[in-house]
Amino acid sequence: MSESEKPVSLKDTIRLCALVFAAVVCATGLMIYTSFLPHYGWTAKVSIILAIATVNAFLVAGYLMHLLSEKKLVYTVLGFTVFFVIGLAGLTICATNGFPPGTVSH
């Protein structure tokens, strides 16, 4: 938070924190509930759970880390970082799944 923005008020921060915490608790509860649903395969469940986890992460990063009102420079650095993480994970998985049939045994 820079000085140019509106001054920090402890009361407002507490209110914001209470909201974020409530949301995180709800999201976590929802995740746990989803994981115990008897139907669906693991693939569907994992997708839903990770989607909820992303929302959770967004709440923490966006509000608690002030990422929603951060400077352009920080966005640039994080943008490249996220791009490279996706590249690392994505290309590695593509490469290990892309073997010609019959060459890998599991």
Added chain:
Amino acid sequence: MEIPYTTEHRPDTGLYNAKLGVWLFLASEVMLFGGLFSAYVLLRVGAEPGMWPHGWLNVTLGSINTLLLALSAITTLLAWAACKVRDFGKFKIFHACTMILAIAFLGIKSYEYRDKFLHYEIALNNGTFADGHLVEKSADFDLANKTGAVTLHGHIVEDRKELMDLRSPEAQKAEHKELVIPAADIKKMQNYGPWHNTFTAIYFTMSGLHALHILGGTLVIFYLWGPGSRMYKTDPERFTNRIEVSGLFWHFVDLVWIFLFPVMYLT
């Protein structure tokens, strides 16, 4: 010699040095945990069918830890806000809470680790598997000389695959009781440490590395709360910045847990 922009913001970037520094550091941390999560995905996708464990970890304890960390993230933010409005007393209280929550997290974590180290899978000579928590080893228990016996609280299965999905109806139905197993019947005995299989390996490594981050963060917060807080009197703005920067690290550690929890405990 004064290094510029230690407290005030550089006009063209809008940041002070330490804030840029910590974001750069966090970027490298994102790559570190990104590499580990990639490894997790690759190992899980590459696992033999039916051999990736489900439900091996205690969801209740994991959920409590999730809430503890979320709460500590909030007290961290409040500690910073208290510094920002120059309320030193509240700062002390909030960050004391942070540290207590962090220690509680580590306590629960070590209890979970202990539970895994006491959990044994024993391959028996008749081809079945005994699985359960160690109750006691007889005084003369010696695997090499085949003397004595070990007592487990658990059950016996025909196929290792039955041990993989503890959420399955069969596993839920299984009856656990005290089993006394003579050393002479044991082919191989191994606890659920990191060496047990790929899941425990990645679980211990990632949660261990996360716990080390928690420990490091707690030490930093303790320093800033205790001896380091003298700076509040001489240079409150710079001190507030330090609280903000350490808080960003703390939030990042929370962020890692937000993904670790579902990936390890829930799926």
Added chain:
Amino acid sequence: MQSNVQQFPPFREVPPTHAHHDHGHGEHHEPGFWQKYIFSTDHKVIGIQYGFMALCFMLFGFFLMLLMRWQIAHPGVPVPVFGPLLEKILGQPAAHGAISPDLYNSFGAMHGTIMVFLGVVPLAFAAFGNYVVPLMIGAPDMTFPRINMASFHAFFLGGVVMLVSFFIPGGAAQAGWTSYSPLATTIPTHGQAFWLVGMVLLITSSLLGAVNFIATIVQLRAPGMTWMRLPWFVWAQFVTAFILLLAFPPLEAAGVLQLMDNVVGTSFFLPTGLAVGGAVGQASGGGSPLLWQHLFWFLGHPEVYVLILPAMGIVAEVIANNTRKPLWGYKSLVYSALFVGFLSFIVWAHHMYMTGMGQKIATFFQATTMIISIPSVIILTCMFLSLWGGSIRINTPMLFALGFLPMFGIGGLTGLPLGLAAADLYLHDTYYVIAHFHYVVAPGTIFALFAGVYFWFPKMTGRKMNEFWGRVHFWCSFTFMNIVFMPMFAQGIKGMLRRMSDGAVNYSATRVPNAIDALPGTVMQLNGFILWAAIGLGIAQIPFIINLFWSISHGEKVNSDNPWRATTLDWQTPTPPPHGNFSHTPVVVRGPYEYSAPGHAEDFTPQDEPVDGAAPATTAHH
């Protein structure tokens, strides 16, 4: 420093020795030895610490290579002169003064590790970066001086761990500098664990350094030092820092996982059913050996650009200074550096064509590999074009910089066949690869580093290195480097594999005369030839070492703060620069390479020389 010096005239007649005593503002008490040289937070001292350590490590790594070359040329024959010493220090693996295959493997692994992570990166990035970057951007120090010190100490500790590993039972790591699993886990020595701990320390050091460099370049540029007025060297260091920041952590992750494999007994990189020495191991299996390769090369390839970009930066500065004209295509150079940095993250699997990956993904990596050669060629071309029409001053730094250009050209162009899967399948793991990357790093990067040492030595000490011996050093190094590495292309194309402790004798026509494609005697004879050239290369470094130390106290004194008559800010400081660097904050009014600007009395215009008369309007720069 005299307080009345408010502008920087081209020649400031300040004897460097006086400058050293006069500028004492802020430094009222003289720090003791430990404070001054070991626990210093001054970026210049840390730069010199890094430089000294890195040069020592490079000499050590070179010495390991000499021993290996002896073993390759004369397998099993005791090493002359050093043999008894080796046996005394290392015992059984060097019995009778000869190098056993295991010892050869650990020398090979440690030669690579030391040269890359303890030699070239610390010298190119940490040493020159630390010393020069804050000066060039007009900063008083790095943004985080204490983190800078911690970075050096982590590096030092990492180096110590690596060296200690030679003396443990079983010896140092033997699985090559790439430490492929499962080999790295199954070799019965704890050297690999030492290697991993050492690497984690070195990675920590690099990460701290990278954070510091980026923050410094972003935050501490002097007033008027806009991005497009940065010397290209600073750009190169900036991109390098980002590569280190984002590419190293995945290797750190991999290092932690392999450490778990080696010490705790996990199976991250061990496949199911792995048999070692004919028996199925106790490991649980289920791991992926390829995962290590991906995580390793995700750093490994960007690392190549960590090695080469700072070197290119040094060459750019030396060339601009000695051609006395602006660097050709400054903007192209900047955007090329940025593009190289970005693309270097998505080319890594071209090291892994031999793993049998599918054609689609191999095609992707071939495409990115070919694309990344474009900005590299642009950079090299800009430097060649910079020479065009210049009245070139030939001195030792310039000789090394000029030597860099064709050498890096050879190294880069011979890399293209390796980037294409079809050609790589044949050339993979042969001496062709060795020759290729050594041309990039040895006569390429290391020549540039020599250029940097000769170029900035007067700023660090106030004296020049001896010009005659500098030239002897250059011409001998240049000749022997080429004699060492050029034959390896031929050996590799003939099919000689790397990492063989017997110098491929077992695949030679003398040993297996009827084998198809056995290595002919002419190829095998090159081994002996290379050995003598390598020894010659070693002897050629003696003038440099003596020159370096002798010149600190006996070199020709420079008669100004700017002996090369350079434009960049690093030369507009007192010599050597005091703690805090500048006597007042410089205000930058023009681009970095204003050489031979029309209408100026001198053939160079420093970046911070005030614009005559009028308000500081921006001078046109290209």
